[in-house]
Amino acid sequence: MAGYRELLRTSGVARIIAAQLTARFPNGMTSLAILLHVEQQTGSYGAAGLVLAAASIGQATSGPVTSRWMGIWGIRRVLTLTTAVCALTLLILALVPMGVVGYMVFxxxxxxxxxxxxxxxxxxxxxxxxxxxxxxxxxxDASLQEIIWILAPVVITVVAIQVGTVPALLLIVAILVGGGAWFILSPEVGRVRIPRSRRAFGTVLGKPVVLLGTVIGFLLIGACAAVEAAVVATFGHGGIEAGIVLAIFSVGSLAGGLAFGHIPMGSWAMARRLTIVSVGLAAAVFFVDELTPATPWWVSACLLLAGVGIAPALAVLFAMTSASVKFSETAEAYGWIGTGQLIGAALGSAIAGFLIDGVGAPGAYAAAAGFAIVGALVATLFVRGFPDLRGRDASPIPDTEPVPLIT
Incomplete structure (x- = not known):
């Protein structure tokens, strides 16, 4: 922990971490709030699912695009524009009654x-x-983002059920604007200018490390999404057991990230960390049949183990991307990786849902384990594609351009 204390004492680090976590807090609230609001307005979970699908498609599409814009127009301009449009859109969703098609459009x-x-x-x-x-x-960073996934769903569910879905969406808008303003106005954001990339849009995805990162992110988050569906199917909606088990899953990730943060990242780091996730999720398959909602402890223990590998794997993902692309391409690279994660979340949830309907909750745990095992295999088979960061600078490659010579 001494290393983290030293890190947080570095000028600007604590402020940026806190500001970006606050600005991203709505990410853990918006989908659930929209689901509850549209279901309440239309009386149909199917309609709410269509609206969520439209929102996910929009987010997956825009990630690389808006990230690249930051190198063209600047970080503050892009974040100000997107925050304003997103806040206005959520206000319309909250306050204007409309049909399913209208909800899908917004x-x-x-x-x-x-x-x-x-x-x-x-x-x-x-x-x-x-x-x-x-x-x-x-x-x-990878560890602390678990705070979002532990607290945000609980907060928005309590507000939506106890106060109403409209106040829940208005709360999201308030946090979005307040947290976004805090991050945008932070001095560190103003001091950093991302150089304009000279390469065509999407070219960075051709880099082996970025492509690997996108695939690994897809598989890892797909596993997490399948776990969420499996836990809800196992323990039901009526009690608090599902929430507690998922919170333990996130706590495992938080603890793993903090514990492994000081360990140098070699080429095999990703494979080892995904193996931990795979073992924990595979173990859960064998215990779920023997459980009732009143005894969730074995599943909690398995997911605690699986969680220990998640934040450390994400940390490798971020560091290897940073070390392998030019500074002008880092934002777009992270945008593509985020898109892979969003697609993984959608596919993981969908596959888990079909398996729950067909064979029950064990099928969803098996799907989650399958995603993680494939991720570990990919990391093993393509281990030469992962940079060895032991004793190496993980900073992006500097952008260079020809220097005119006077002869």
Whole structure:
């Protein structure tokens, strides 16, 4: 922990971490709030699912695009524009009654205008700390983001059920605007300018490390999404057991990220960390049949183990991307990785849902384990594609251009 204390004492680091976590807090609330609001307005979970699908498609599409815009128009301009449009769209969703098609259209706009705070923050990090601290900073960031997934769903569910879905959406708008303003106005954001990329849009996805990162992110988040569906199917909606088990899953990730943050990242780091996730999820398959909602402890223990590998794997993902692309391409690279994660979340949830209907909750746990095992196999088979960051600077490759010579 001494290393993290030193890191947080570095000028600007604590402020940027806190600001970006606040600005991203709505990411853990918006989907659930839209689901509850549209279901309440239309009386149909199917309609609510269509609206969520539209929002996810918009977010997956816009991630690389808005991230690249930050190198053209600047971080503050892009974040200000997207935050304003997203807030206005959510206000319309909350306050204007409409049909399913209307909700889908504005859900799509909400997804398209999601501020690329995550890409911005991870692009700024290398400018805040020295090379020795950068991998630890990525680990800390990957760990602390679990706070979003532990607290945000609980907060928005309580508000939506106890107060109403309209106040829940208005709360999201308030946090979106307040947290976004805090991040945008932070001095560190103003001091960092992302160079304009000279390469065509999408070219960075051709880099082996970025492509690997996108695939690994797809598989890892697909596993997490399948776990969420499996836990809800196992313990039901009526009690608190599902929430407690998922919170333990996130706590495992938080603890793993903090514990492994100081360990140097070699080429095999991703494979080892995904193996931990695979073992924990595979073990859950064998215990779920023997459980009732009153005895969730074995599943909790399995998911605690699986969670230990998640934040450390994400930390490797962020660090290897940073170390392998030019600074002008980092934001777009993180945008593509985010798109892979969103697609993984959608596919993981869908596959788990079909398996729950067909064979029950064990099928969803098996799907989650399958995603993780494939991820570990990919990391093993393509281990040469992962950079060895032990004793190496994880900062992005500097952008260079020809220097005119006087002869």
């Amino acid at each position: 859900g799509l706009f909400a997804g398209l205008s999601t501020p690329p705070v995550q890409s911005a923050a991870r692009t700024i990090y290398p400018k805040l700390v020295n090379a020795r601290q950068l991998t630890a900073l990525f680990s800390l």
